Amino acid sequence: AQKITQTQPGMFVQEKEAVTLDCTYDTSDPSYGLFWYKQPSSGEMIFLIYQGSYDQQNATEGRYSLNFQKARKSANLVISASQLGDSAMYFCAMREGPGGYQKVTFGIGTKLQVIP
Amino acid sequence: GAVVSQHPSRVICKSGTSVKIECRSLDFQATTMFWYRQFPKQSLMLMATSNEGSKATYEQGVEKDKFLINHASLTLSTLTVTSAHPEDSSFYICSARFSYPSVRADTQYFGPGTRLTVL
Numbered sequence: 762a763q764k765i766t767q768t769q770p771g772m773f774v775q776e777k778e779a780v781t782l783d784c785t786y787d788t789s790d791p792s793y794g795l796f797w798y799k800q801p802s803s804g805e806m807i808f809l810i811y812q813g814s815y816d817q818q819n820a821t822e823g824r825y826s827l828n829f830q831k832a833r834k835s836a837n838l839v840i841s842a843s844q845l846g847d848s849a850m851y852f853c854a855m856r857e858g859p860g861g862y863q864k865v866t867f868g869i870g871t872k873l874q875v876i877p
Numbered sequence: 878g879a880v881v882s883q884h885p886s887r888v889i890c891k892s893g894t895s896v897k898i899e900c901r902s903l904d905f906q907a908t909t910m911f912w913y914r915q916f917p918k919q920s921l922m923l924m925a926t927s928n929e930g931s932k933a934t935y936e937q938g939v940e941k942d943k944f945l946i947n948h949a950s951l952t953l954s955t956l957t958v959t960s961a962h963p964e965d966s967s968f969y970i971c972s973a974r975f976s977y978p979s980v981r982a983d984t985q986y987f988g989p990g991t992r993l994t995v996l
Contacts, residue, residue, distance in 0.1 A: 804968060808986055852920065866923075867920045867921045
């Protein structure tokens with residue numbers, strides 16, 4: 762079974778609007794971490810936001826927030842007030858088990874295009 | 878900060894030659910670094926986990942004799958693609974994790990990647 766599922770291959774959003782990128786995950790480990798990364802056309806992977814499985818509150822970082830619904834095993838990324846520079850590939854990822862020693866599994870990504 | 882650099886950013890080489898890619902954590906110590914490979918329009922595929930002072934752990938299907946990894950210090954890991962062939966052409970990207978007990982130790986920070994083209 763897929764560990765990380767991103768069902769939206771591509772998304773469009775109008776500049777200044779909010780957009781939600783979907784991510785569902787599959788794990789039986791009670792301790793895990795969820796990440797979102799942005800990959801612009803230059804190729805580098807930019808860390809956006811992290812949510813630990815035991816975190817009580819949804820993570821937020823500036824315009825990025827993670828809508829963590831543990832029972833549904835979803836970790837959607839919400840980008841508010843989209844900017845043209847947000848156009849990129851977005852990857853959801855999961856680390857299973859405590860600590861950082863376990864490897865991180867990536868989803869296939871969602872291509873976001875912001876329209877002026 | 879959490880800056881990770883990679884060198885070179887692009888390399889073109891002839892088939893049969895070896896290519897070394899460096900990954901450095903510039904402003905933090907990284908006990909563990911990771912090497913990924915990414916094909917066009919695909920996700921990242923973990924190749925190996927590199928731990929400072931010990932042998933790397935390779936993922937299933939990755940040839941350890943072909944992709945040599947050395948993690949000699951807390952800020953440097955190298956990936957050497959030996960006897961490169963055209964099918965090794967890809968985007969190679971490394972990441973580094975803060976050493977514990979840093980609160981940032983759970984997050985991997987990525988380098989800018991290296992695009993390898995083997996002719």
